Amino acid sequence: MSSHSTTDLRLREALEGSGQRFTEQRAAVFRYLANTDVHPTADEVFLAVRKELPAISLATVYKSLETLVGCGLAVKLSYADHSARYDGRTDPHHHARCVMCECVLDLPGEISRQEIESLRGTAGGFTVTGYRLELSGYCPACLPTRERAVTA
Ligand SMILES: [Zn+2]
Ligand SMILES: [Zn+2]
Numbered sequence: 001m002s003s004h005s006t007t008d009l010r011l012r013e014a015l016e017g018s019g020q021r022f023t024e025q026r027a028a029v030f031r032y033l034a035n036t037d038v039h040p041t042a043d044e045v046f047l048a049v050r051k052e053l054p055a056i057s058l059a060t061v062y063k064s065l066e067t068l069v070g071c072g073l074a075v076k077l078s079y080a081d082h083s084a085r086y087d088g089r090t091d092p093h094h095h096a097r098c099v100m101c102e103c104v105l106d107l108p109g110e111i112s113r114q115e116i117e118s119l120r121g122t123a124g125g126f127t128v129t130g131y132r133l134e135l136s137g138y139c140p141a142c143l144p145t146r147e148r149a150v151t152a
Pocket of ligand 1: 101138139141
């Protein structure tokens, strides 16, 4: 696959720019993350990457994910229940999270500078460095279940 080497090159440059080493483990984790839109948990990344690198440990997967986040190659979505999901897409977009199955879907879009500026006005002395928008509701697969539960 030609996309393989492009992804590896992007990773190598970002890692070296942050003073980190390129390793086969980090490359496998990044390749998986860059080619999926399911926003996997560390466990899910571990199960997927283990098919390619059977000797990899969950701890190494965790550390690789944190390294990728640190280099700006991935985004960590943390939740109040202390669970976390990882996103290989770092361009601006929003998320929709299903309250039933907890899947996370990407939504295109970006909040305009103007809107952020106007929010900054109400934030007092708070310095805004970013934002995160997440919609909650029911994914298509979970909606029928809920409707059945309501009418039963
Ligand atoms: Zn769902
Ligand atoms: Zn996303």
